[in-house]
Amino acid sequence: MDENEVTLDDIDRGILHQLQQDARNNTTREIGEAVGVSAGTVRNRLEKLEEANVIRSYLPEINYERAGYQLVMLFTCTAAEPDDSIAADLLEIHGVVSVRKLLAGTENYHVTVVGSNTDEIATVANAVRNCGLEVVRSDVMDTEHQQPFNHFGREISQPDI
Template identity: 45%
Template sequence: MSSATLDEIDHGILYALQRDARNTTIADIAEEVEVSASTVRNRIEELEESGIVEGYYPKINYERANFPLHVLFVCNAPADERENLAAAALDSHGVVDVREMLTSMRNIYIEVVATDTQDLTEITNDLASMGFEIESSEINTNHYTRPWAEFAFKDGEDA
């Protein structure tokens, strides 16, 4: 995708969506970025169509949902196979997120959810059989996020 030129209104909309897309109304965003609700609605549609906004996802607390093992695997994959392996991993049992890193080593991060240690062992074996070299596996306890500050609406202020 070619890069898009975003203005302060687009930035403000993105900031509001990152902060809480589920509980923020179009009217709330319009008030925050000082434009009409129809402008916000049109801008969001453009951001989605251009691929800048790729989707809206719930943040799940897997432990509270009775899936106690939430694990991050740090893996190596051959550079020429990394993209295909990442796509294949995402289709594997227990895998909920795959990130490709632009490094030669430790270049794939795979987030998995398992019901118990036997399930985790099967997931580990599946990933290894696909061709991933597992460097480490870390149990996630918490995950914190925030909107990117550069998207905060500045109301014409000097940066």
């Protein structure tokens, strides 16, 4: 086991499952009822999971089109010398919403960008290039479907809240 890896028990997995279902509206009391512990235990476990960097953030899922950003683009990029600082620089660019650094291959970054028009997207593409990346391909995203990782305590939790 990696020295930074955290061992999760059934309660931790149940809490993570409940958060993935709805982190905003599930109270610690409701999560506790679902996994069979008190609200105080849930708060303590959440604090430990956050400190251990198991839970890194609580981000909303945004419908960019409804928010006025009709274009969501996926840039596939190549960096001659991949570095973690590149991702940090990319995230500072207005319009960049996510960066994935890949371990293998020459196309080693996926950058998701939002904009209200093609001029905004072109501005972001130029800023990405200024960070030292070559934009190999740009694709307009239609829809993205995600689901929670279902191995975090679905069987531990009582019926979903």
